[in-house]
Amino acid sequence: MKKYIDILKRTTMFCGISQNDIDAMTTCLNTSFKDFKKGEYIFRQGEYIDHFCVLISGSVHIQSDDYWGNRSIISEVRVAEMFGESYAVSGSSAVMIDAVATSDSTVAFFNVKKLMTVCPHACGFHNAVIQNLLIALTHKNQSLMQKLTHISKRTTREKLISYLSNQAKLFGSNSFSIPFNRQQLADFLSVDRSAMSNELCKMRDDGLIIFDRNNFTLL
Amino acid sequence: MKKYIDILKRTTMFCGISQNDIDAMTTCLNTSFKDFKKGEYIFRQGEYIDHFCVLISGSVHIQSDDYWGNRSIISEVRVAEMFGESYAVSGSSAVMIDAVATSDSTVAFFNVKKLMTVCPHACGFHNAVIQNLLIALTHKNQSLMQKLTHISKRTTREKLISYLSNQAKLFGSNSFSIPFNRQQLADFLSVDRSAMSNELCKMRDDGLIIFDRNNFTLL
DNA sequence: ATAAGTCTGTTGTTTTTACAACAAAAGGGA
DNA sequence: TCCCTTTTGTTGTAAAAACAACAGACTTAT
Numbered sequence: 305m306k307k308y309i310d311i312l313k314r315t316t317m318f319c320g321i322s323q324n325d326i327d328a329m330t331t332c333l334n335t336s337f338k339d340f341k342k343g344e345y346i347f348r349q350g351e352y353i354d355h356f357c358v359l360i361s362g363s364v365h366i367q368s369d370d371y372w373g374n375r376s377i378i379s380e381v382r383v384a385e386m387f388g389e390s391y392a393v394s395g396s397s398a399v400m401i402d403a404v405a406t407s408d409s410t411v412a413f414f415n416v417k418k419l420m421t422v423c424p425h426a427c428g429f430h431n432a433v434i435q436n437l438l439i440a441l442t443h444k445n446q447s448l449m450q451k452l453t454h455i456s457k458r459t460t461r462e463k464l465i466s467y468l469s470n471q472a473k474l475f476g477s478n479s480f481s482i483p484f485n486r487q488q489l490a491d492f493l494s495v496d497r498s499a500m501s502n503e504l505c506k507m508r509d510d511g512l513i514i515f516d517r518n519n520f521t522l523l
Numbered sequence: 524m525k526k527y528i529d530i531l532k533r534t535t536m537f538c539g540i541s542q543n544d545i546d547a548m549t550t551c552l553n554t555s556f557k558d559f560k561k562g563e564y565i566f567r568q569g570e571y572i573d574h575f576c577v578l579i580s581g582s583v584h585i586q587s588d589d590y591w592g593n594r595s596i597i598s599e600v601r602v603a604e605m606f607g608e609s610y611a612v613s614g615s616s617a618v619m620i621d622a623v624a625t626s627d628s629t630v631a632f633f634n635v636k637k638l639m640t641v642c643p644h645a646c647g648f649h650n651a652v653i654q655n656l657l658i659a660l661t662h663k664n665q666s667l668m669q670k671l672t673h674i675s676k677r678t679t680r681e682k683l684i685s686y687l688s689n690q691a692k693l694f695g696s697n698s699f700s701i702p703f704n705r706q707q708l709a710d711f712l713s714v715d716r717s718a719m720s721n722e723l724c725k726m727r728d729d730g731l732i733i734f735d736r737n738n739f740t741l742l
Numbered sequence: 743a744t745a746a747g748t749c750t751g752t753t754g755t756t757t758t759t760a761c762a763a764c765a766a767a768a769g770g771g772a
Numbered sequence: 773t774c775c776c777t778t779t780t781g782t783t784g785t786a787a788a789a790a791c792a793a794c795a796g797a798c799t800t801a802t
Contacts (some may be wrong), residue, residue: 368672376675378668390661390668401668420654431650434657435639441660442609448667449597449609449620453587455674456595456713458760459788486750494675496790501751503789517750517798677790678758705780715760720781722759736768736780748799757790768779 308337308412311360314384316440317433325429334415339408346403346411347388353399355413356389362409363483367491368401377492379447380483386440392416455494460503463493468513468520478522485518527556527631530579533603535659536652544648553634558627565622565630566607572618574632575608581628582702586710587620596711598666599702605659611635674713679722682712687732687739697741704737 309326312318318326329335337360340346346364347353364381378401381387391399393416419433454466467489472478482489490497507513514521528545531537537545548554556579559565565583566572583600597620600606610618612635638652673685686708691697701708709716726732733740 368675370672370676374677376672378671390664393658393661394665397665400665400672431653434650434653438653438657438660439612441657441664442612445609445660445664445667446613446616446619448664448671452597452667452671452674453589453595453619455671456587457589458593458713485748494677498751498753498791498793499789502753505751704778717761717781717783718759721783724781744802746799746801748797750795750797752795753793755791757788759786759788761786762784764782766779766781768777770775770777772773772775 308360308410311384312358312412315358315386316443317358317386317436319436319439321429321432321436329429329433333418336413337410338413339410340405342405342407342409344405346405347399348402349398349400351399352395353388353392354395354416356392356416357387357403358412358414359383359385359387360410360412362405362407364409364411365404365406365488366401367404375491376494377484377488379451380492382483386437386444389416389437389441393420451492460493460495460500461507463495464500464503464507465512467493468522471520472522480520481518482520483518527579527629530603531577531631534577534605535662536577536605536655538655538658540648540651540655548648548652552637555632556629557632558629559624561624561626561628563624565624566618567621568617568619570618571614572607572611573614573635575611575635576606576622577631577633578602578604578606579629579631581624581626583628583630584623584625584707585620586623594710595713596703596707598670599711601702605656605663608635608656608660612639670711679712679714679719680726682714683719683722683726684731686712687741690739691741699739700737701739702737 309323312326312330313323318329321329336355340362346357349368359381361383363383364387366378366381366387368376368378370376381403387403388399391397395416419430419437450470454463454470457463457466468482471480471482474480484492486501487497490500493500504513504515508515511523513523528542531545531549532542537548540548555574559581565576568587578600580602582602583606585597585600585606587595587597589595600622606622607618610616614635638649638656669689673682673689676682676685687701690699690701693699703711705720706716709719712719723732723734727734730742732742
């Protein structure tokens with residue numbers, strides 16, 4: 305538990321909460337920690353969950369495979385970020401996406417009902433955490449909308465420009481690395497990998513970008 | 524004010540709040556109401572807002588026009604639904620979408636700072652509303668993800684099937700009407716209108732659906 | 743070090759979409 | 773009612789993407 309505190313302190317949901325209160329919270333919310341090997345699922349489409357998750361280490365993809373096996377990567381979860389909360393809070397609806405570890409990972413699980421109901425120990429920080437959760441959710445909403453603006457673009461080149469320039473902005477530099485390989489980037493932008501690879505090279509030939517593996521520079 | 528109470532009672536954010544408390548809330552949160560003509564903007568990309576909005580009557584589209592004038596309709600707001608809250612809560616970031624009235628509408632504005640800070644009158648319902656807001660946001664998140672699954676589909680036909688079958692599910696019947704005309708549906712699904720219109724007719728010829736204007740039936 | 747597996751780039755073909763232009767149908771005032 | 777505007781359907785062409793197949797580079801494990 306102790307070794308996870310440093311990560312939890314960095315999360316939006318525990319922003320402004322003292323280390324002691326975070327400690328109290330983890331017992332109050334029945335917090336558990338679990339390790340996942342690369343490729344293992346944290347939860348799957350169709351399941352019902354009543355805990356929300358925070359990524360302690362590793363990396364996780366939120367994705368969805370359709371009937372024909374086409375994969376769509378909805379978002380990439382980074383360390384200290386939360387996931388699964390939408391389904392945990394409204395616990396009555398089945399999860400419609402998969403959460404899969406893309407590298408060996410550790411995940412913290414928090415009981416959302418215990419958070420939302422009045423604490424018998426009258427923990428004063430419940431409300432603070434709920435407010436933080438609210439803020440975290442608005443950020444999530446914004447990044448979902450951001451993603452929508454990327455894949456709403458009509459051509460692969462426009463999608464790439466939209467995504468890459470957004471990454472540059474987030475990274476604060478025109479040189480940055482992305483958390484996807486080519487197949488994953490294609491699944492994220494909802495395009496064909498080889499066509500996208502082809503388009504990336506054309507953009508390089510046109511003098512728009514340079515890249516090497518996951519490292520990109522916008523020119 | 525009185526005439527709006529019936530709508531406010533139906534919103535997720537005031538779910539379980541008594542009418543008297545809603546009354547108190549509207550004064551406590553500096554609530555204002557404003558009318559918009561069809562085509563008028565409630566807010567625009569680039570603005571900063573510190574109030575979140577609830578649609579009292581009419582209809583509103585959340586949309587984004589890019590540099591080249593391509594319109595993307597992100598979502599359709601219905602009466603009693605909330606919008607703009609993501610930007611109001613994290614008030615420091617500029618709005619990156621437009622909210623436009625698609626018919627004559629009335630909108631309620633709530634001051635989000637007053638909601639989030641401790642009320643000098645110690646309104647007991649602040650926390651209840653914040654919890655409701657949390658739930659509303661998770662629903663919103665889910666519908667954004669739902670929309671992502673639609674437009675992640677590769678072909679226009681798949682996008683239409685994904686959207687229409689979801690509408691049928693929401694409506695609880697294989698006959699339903701949609702809140703978009705053809706151009707709006709195309710902007711929502713990020714495809715070309717004429718190509719989509721063409722595909723709809725092919726689907727009808729293939730015996731998948733029948734339709735008349737906005738009324739659809741899945742076969 | 744080597745072999746097996748993965749990732750990336752490349753090419754040609756087929757399918758699909760975007761675009762443009764127009765006709766028909768529906769709706770809204772004067 | 774008639775005219776004007778908006779909406780929807782239709783068609784042909786050009787552009788783009790999906791798909792399939794493969795070669796070379798890079799990783800990883802033994």
